[in-house]
Amino acid sequence: xxxxxxxxxxxxxxxxxxxxxxxxxxxxxxxxxxxxxxxxxxxxxxxxxxxxxxxxxxxxxxxxxxxxxxxxxxxxxxxxxxxxxxxxxxxxxxxxxxxxxxxxxxxxxxxxxxxxxxxxxxxxxxxxxxxxxxxxxxxxxxxxxxxxxxxxxxxxxxxxxxxxxxxxxxxxxxxxxxxxxxxxxxxxxxxxxxxxxxxxxxxxxxxxxxxxxxxxxxxxxxxxxxxxxxxx
Amino acid sequence: xxxxxxxxxxxxxxxxxxxxxxxxxxxxxxxxxxxxxxxxxxxxxxxxxxxxxxxxxxxxxxxxxxxxxxxxxxxxxxxxx
Numbered sequence: 001x002x003x004x005x006x007x008x009x010x011x012x013x014x015x016x017x018x019x020x021x022x023x024x025x026x027x028x029x030x031x032x033x034x035x036x037x038x039x040x041x042x043x044x045x046x047x048x049x050x051x052x053x054x055x056x057x058x059x060x061x062x063x064x065x066x067x068x069x070x071x072x073x074x075x076x077x078x079x080x081x082x083x084x085x086x087x088x089x090x091x092x093x094x095x096x097x098x099x100x101x102x103x104x105x106x107x108x109x110x111x112x113x114x115x116x117x118x119x120x121x122x123x124x125x126x127x128x129x130x131x132x133x134x135x136x137x138x139x140x141x142x143x144x145x146x147x148x149x150x151x152x153x154x155x156x157x158x159x160x161x162x163x164x165x166x167x168x169x170x171x172x173x174x175x176x177x178x179x180x181x182x183x184x185x186x187x188x189x190x191x192x193x194x195x196x197x198x199x200x201x202x203x204x205x206x207x208x209x210x211x212x213x214x215x216x217x218x219x220x221x222x223x224x225x226x227x228x229x230x231x232x
Numbered sequence: 233x234x235x236x237x238x239x240x241x242x243x244x245x246x247x248x249x250x251x252x253x254x255x256x257x258x259x260x261x262x263x264x265x266x267x268x269x270x271x272x273x274x275x276x277x278x279x280x281x282x283x284x285x286x287x288x289x290x291x292x293x294x295x296x297x298x299x300x301x302x303x304x305x306x307x308x309x310x311x312x313x
Contacts, residue, residue: 119312119313120309123308123309126308126312127308129244130244131245137244180239180254182256183256184254199294202249202294202297206249210254213244214242
């Protein structure tokens, strides 16, 4: 057992903080890869906070099992036999996720233990983000559909701004978005434009959500007629 | 065949009529592919007509704003791994 001392407490705090930060960063990277430009800040998503707190607590428990002498497996692997409690806490915080997700957490390709729990946690975070993102897009289109339908050359300007915002993306990704733009514009209603016709409203709504999905709300920056649900 | 997993990954839950507009397939091909993914447990479809997608007509697909398609837990998990 450790006698309580300040260095140990700081080490435990660092283990918690760095493990939680590592998890939030890992979730952020996973989400950015998939929900490309979705502007969701991880520390505002309760599911991500819960997952990072759980990993942070795991790091604190792992840290409490170390004493810097290297007598135990956890001490050797996570604590790197570091005698300084503060440094050891930082090392445990930064490496605990590696241990959770290491090969020892899988058996013949099947996830077990830590990897299974962690991946389920990330799926839960993704599901929660998806719900938030859907609610955001739905509110955005509700607030702005009338403005879009009244906008001169909405399609032309929006697609041009969407393409501009994608210039720094990979060619594969631009091709993927371009194929969807092509499909949407090929499915443009055949009838003359009429703002009250449902098919034109669906067309404008689809253009809007397509731009939001791949460029985020920033694509509407400077469109003074449009309202951002985050600021309403 | 479009990579629906990739589209649904990037869009999140999406109304069927919007997915139809983003698709290069006909509405019939789209619902058939979605029904296949649903059978495999990779997507969830909720709302009117979701029980039997193959019975939706082209017109119903084009107006199906309340039918929502999204990746299931397994679909999300697969996309994250």
